[in-house]
Amino acid sequence: MGKTDRDSLDVYYRDKLIGKLWLDESHRFNFQYDTEWVKIENAVPLSYSLPIREAPYKDDVAKPFFSNLLPEGGVRRMIARRLRISEQNDFAMLREIGGECAGAVSVLPLGFAPAGAPGYRRISIDELHKLMADLPKRPFLAGEKGIRLSLAGAQNKLPVYMEGLDIYIPTGNASTTHILKPAIPEFNGTVENEAFCMKLAELMDLSVPQTTIYGERDRLYLVKRYDRVQDQDGRVFRLHQEDFCQALGLLPVQKYESEGGPSLAQCFNLIKEVSIRPAADQKSLIRWIAYNILIGNADCHAKNLSILYTTSGPSLAPFYDLISTRVYPEISGRLAMKIGGENRLNWIQRRHWERLGAEINIKPRLITRLTEEMSTRITEHAGTLMKIFSDTYGPSSIIENIVKGITKIARHSGR
Numbered sequence: 001m002g003k004t005d006r007d008s009l010d011v012y013y014r015d016k017l018i019g020k021l022w023l024d025e026s027h028r029f030n031f032q033y034d035t036e037w038v039k040i041e042n043a044v045p046l047s048y049s050l051p052i053r054e055a056p057y058k059d060d061v062a063k064p065f066f067s068n069l070l071p072e073g074g075v076r077r078m079i080a081r082r083l084r085i086s087e088q089n090d091f092a093m094l095r096e097i098g099g100e101c102a103g104a105v106s107v108l109p110l111g112f113a114p115a116g117a118p119g120y121r122r123i124s125i126d127e128l129h130k131l132m133a134d135l136p137k138r139p140f141l142a143g144e145k146g147i148r149l150s151l152a153g154a155q156n157k158l159p160v161y162m163e164g165l166d167i168y169i170p171t172g173n174a175s176t177t178h179i180l181k182p183a184i185p186e187f188n189g190t191v192e193n194e195a196f197c198m199k200l201a202e203l204m205d206l207s208v209p210q211t212t213i214y215g216e217r218d219r220l221y222l223v224k225r226y227d228r229v230q231d232q233d234g235r236v237f238r239l240h241q242e243d244f245c246q247a248l249g250l251l252p253v254q255k256y257e258s259e260g261g262p263s264l265a266q267c268f269n270l271i272k273e274v275s276i277r278p279a280a281d282q283k284s285l286i287r288w289i290a291y292n293i294l295i296g297n298a299d300c301h302a303k304n305l306s307i308l309y310t311t312s313g314p315s316l317a318p319f320y321d322l323i324s325t326r327v328y329p330e331i332s333g334r335l336a337m338k339i340g341g342e343n344r345l346n347w348i349q350r351r352h353w354e355r356l357g358a359e360i361n362i363k364p365r366l367i368t369r370l371t372e373e374m375s376t377r378i379t380e381h382a383g384t385l386m387k388i389f390s391d392t393y394g395p396s397s398i399i400e401n402i403v404k405g406i407t408k409i410a411r412h413s414g415r
Contacts, residue, residue, distance in 0.1 A: 009095055012106040013037075013044065014238050015114050021066060021107060023091055028059035029066065044309060046105060047242050048274050049249035061249060066094060068246045068303070069101045073154030075139040082138060099173045100159060102151055103227055104240035104309075106173055119171035120161050128167055129218050132158065132182045152243065152252065152303060153321075157181045159225075163234070175236035177228050180214065181221040187328050189398030191221045196389055196399050197295050197322040198223070203381040204374060206291060207284065207318040213393060226318045227308065240309040241317055244270060244302040255301040257337045262302050264289065264337045268360040276313035282362065283370070288319055289339065289356075290371040294378050296326025296405045298345045301336035327401045346409070375410040382406045 008022040011031070018037040022030050031050070037043050038054055045052045047065045067090045071079060080087040083096050098107030106114060123131070135156040151157060159176035161168040170176050184190040191213060198211040214222040227239045244262060245255055247270055254261040262270075268282055275281045285305075292300040299321075308317035325331040326345060333345040340355030342348055353371055357364030382403045389399055 006095070006109075007091075008110055009091075009098070010108050010110055010112065011046070012108065012114060013046070013240065014104050017113070018043075018046070021062070021091075021094070027091075029063040029091065030056050030058060031062035031066070032056035044240060047249075048247040048270075048307070048314075063090070064249045064251050065242070065246045066090065066107065068152055068243060068252050069098065069105070069107070070094065070252075071139060071151065071153060072252055074136075075154055075156055078137065079139050100170060100176060102241060102243075102306075104238035108173070114173035119174050120168035121171060122166055122168050125215070125217075128180075129215070131169075132180065132218065132220060135182060151179070155181060155184065161236070175228055175238055177225055177230065177236055179223050179225060181223075183219065187330075189396055190323065191219045192389065192393065192396045193327070193398050193402065194221050194321075194323045196385065196396075196402060197297070197324055198320075199389075200295070200378070200382055200385050201291060201319060201322050203385060204287075204291060204378060206287060207316075208322070209318050209320065219393075223320070226320075241306045244305045244307075247274065247307055248302070250302070252303065255303045255336070258334075258343070262337070263359075264339065264356060265359045267302065267305060267337070268362075270307075271316060274307055275315045277315055281316035282360075284316055286362070286367055286370050287374060290374045291378075292322070293339075293345065293348050293371075294374065294406050294409050295322065295402060296324045296345060296409070297322060298325045298331065298333050298335050299323075324398075324402045324405065326405050327398055379407050379410050 008020060010017055011019040011021050016037070017034055019031055019033045024030055033052055033054070035054070038052055043052055049061065050057060050065055070076065070090060070093055076093070077087050079093065079097065083093070085092040085096065094107045095109055100106065108114070135158060139156055151159060158180045159170070160178050160180055161170055161174070161176050162178045181191070181194070195211055195213050198208050201208045209226045210224040212222050214220045227241045229237050229239060231237070244267055245252060248262055248266065250261060253259060257263050268285060271281045271285060272278045289300070304321045306317035307314050326333070335343040335345055339348055340352030340359070342352045350368060353367045354364035357367045386399050386403050389396065
């Protein structure tokens with residue numbers, strides 16, 4: 001069968017055509033930068049793993065970046081059913097939902113150039129709750145005419161545009177400003193859990209985006225997109241970003257170290273090579289690791305770390321998807337990435353932090369000092385924040401259990 005227009009896609013950086021993505025006769029990915037983009041001095045590459053060059057990139061290098069733009073797990077499965085495409089067909093899925101992805105990239109059918117004013121449709125609270133209730137059957141509103149949304153991850157979520165408290169659904173290639181997540185039915189209190197852990201991270205001086213709990217009837221977790229900025233007139237501009245799997249040229253299935261994914265040493269080395277402020281970002285990464293241990297988040301994998309590209313240059317992006325998995329006995333306590341050779345969440349001790357220091361060429365004493373400092377401060381902050389959440393949203397057994405776990409781990413820190 002010959003090559004058709006459906007086997008080729010245009011790739012845009014914001015509103016600029018920067019390349020072509022196509023399938024060859026063996027249905028393997030190929031990507032090539034547009035000649036005009038190659039000529040631009042200091043043009044931004046799509047990925048650290050895809051430096052700008054004239055020659056095309058083959059499947060083994062091209063596919064990881066683009067596949068990591070897509071949803072995973074049950075969300076992906078349902079989208080495939082809705083759109084009547086194969087669940088494993090990344091190319092077809094990009095063609096259907098690649099208009100509004102993470103970062104500044106859009107993947108569109110040939111000739112489907114982003115043009116004109118962005119389109120938005122305001123929705124009522126009742127319609128919002130109906131849409132969120134329908135997400136398990138219709139993730140990202142897949143199949144609705146004019147809507148082309150995609151974000152990585154296995155959890156249901158909906159990118160939206162917000163103006164004050166009003167919520168709008170984007171159409172065409174319009175940009176969004178926030179992400180809404182409903183509760184996960186299988187696990188109690190996930191909205192409160194993530195909102196609490198993200199607010200606590202802010203109190204602990206970790207860089208995180210703005211978050212809140214939205215609504216009273218059916219609570220939703222609301223997070224402001226750090227890869228979107230607005231000017232004084234409300235126009236939305238996309239900032240480019242890529243997760244660590246993309247930057248390292250790894251497929252989504254390789255996000256866990258035990259499944260061929262990166263180790264913490266590889267993550268630290270990536271920051272050293274890419275960031276314009278490597279020392280500060282490596283320190284931030286140490287604090288992120290320690291914080292995940294304290295709150296009990298075993299699912300801190302490579303797709304939960306990203307590089308953000310601003311006018312100043314690339315650096316470690318704000319942290320996201322911080323949630324305590326320890327409060328759910330059904331979730332494995334095995335860490336996504338080992339710390340000093342240990343992958344059991346509740347077994348991390350001083351010697352593991354010291355080994356990590358040796359692995360990443362950072363003085364072990366610096367690492368233990370940072371982890372001990374966080375352990376000392378977090379208990380008071382967690383207790384204060386728990387009271388604020390209780391006064392605002394009512395008592396939560398999940399938050400109480402998170403704080404109990406934090407107190408226990410912090411007390412034994414340094415041993």
